[in-house]
Amino acid sequence: MDAFFGAASGQRGPRSRTRRGQDAMIRLEITLEEAAFGTTKELQVDTAVTCTTCSGEGAAPGTSAQTCDMCRGKGEVSQVTRSFLGQVMTSRPCPQCQGFGTVVPTPCPECAGDGRVRARRTLTVKIPAGVDNGTRIQLAGEGEVGPGGGPAGDLYVEIAETSHTVFQRRGDDLHCTVTIPMTAASLGTQVPLQTLDGLEEVDIRPGTQSGQSIPLHGRGITHLRGGGRGDLIVHVEVQTPTKLDAEQEELLRRLAVLRGEERPSGQFAPGQQGLFSRLKDAFNGR
Ligand SMILES: [Zn+2]
Numbered sequence: 001m002d003a004f005f006g007a008a009s010g011q012r013g014p015r016s017r018t019r020r021g022q023d024a025m026i027r028l029e030i031t032l033e034e035a036a037f038g039t040t041k042e043l044q045v046d047t048a049v050t051c052t053t054c055s056g057e058g059a060a061p062g063t064s065a066q067t068c069d070m071c072r073g074k075g076e077v078s079q080v081t082r083s084f085l086g087q088v089m090t091s092r093p094c095p096q097c098q099g100f101g102t103v104v105p106t107p108c109p110e111c112a113g114d115g116r117v118r119a120r121r122t123l124t125v126k127i128p129a130g131v132d133n134g135t136r137i138q139l140a141g142e143g144e145v146g147p148g149g150g151p152a153g154d155l156y157v158e159i160a161e162t163s164h165t166v167f168q169r170r171g172d173d174l175h176c177t178v179t180i181p182m183t184a185a186s187l188g189t190q191v192p193l194q195t196l197d198g199l200e201e202v203d204i205r206p207g208t209q210s211g212q213s214i215p216l217h218g219r220g221i222t223h224l225r226g227g228g229r230g231d232l233i234v235h236v237e238v239q240t241p242t243k244l245d246a247e248q249e250e251l252l253r254r255l256a257v258l259r260g261e262e263r264p265s266g267q268f269a270p271g272q273q274g275l276f277s278r279l280k281d282a283f284n285g286r
């Protein structure tokens, strides 16, 4: 009973036909570039809007809601019963008007008396730079209009970021891996990389080891709060040459002799050095 009439207010009497509309949620796919710099999107939203035929009243044009004759507009009916405790008065919602206190004799033909109809609208939504998977943007009053011309709920736009072919996002940093031949890693080189800001040359210094990472500062995602940007971290993977022809093999053997590396003793350390340093690099951003 309390729940029916609203326990919070403790109010008795007819309940209003006007109620606030429900919140709505819509998923929006955006690219990494759009997340990095922000964008503006047109959204097709299918929600309940106020019925224009009856202006949300629910009554057919030219008619109006009338006071319920069963409860005389009170929205509830009382009943007195005799029990061994004496007279007990119970009230229940009026079955004729469902507690509204009024009846609509001729419902609006457009909305069947609900006061709202479904319609498709186009909304323009500004997506700020720095949003991530699961970020929700609240658009106040853009949700469903309530029954009886009640105020609209809110619309939430939930961001779903599509995966990028080269970059992996971790927080506001971007990660990618570049594979370079052993010779280039040893001699040093420059590798062109299409960053979010355009083509840039990644500087591979002579003597670069596999697993090292090269940070490009400020080439990541814009911080959602506070401005500035994350980094783009390029992880280097050095490729050992395979399928050597006779001349190449001869050259490598000569190099090994020159460097005294024909029978290297190797350097042993506990655990997986390479993997550990790679993880450390990822966390330290270098
Ligand atoms: Zn209507």
Ligand SMILES: [Zn+2]
Binding pocket: 068, 069, 070, 071, 072, 073, 074, 075, 076, 094, 095, 096, 097, 098, 099, 100, 101, 102
């Ligand atoms: Zn009634």
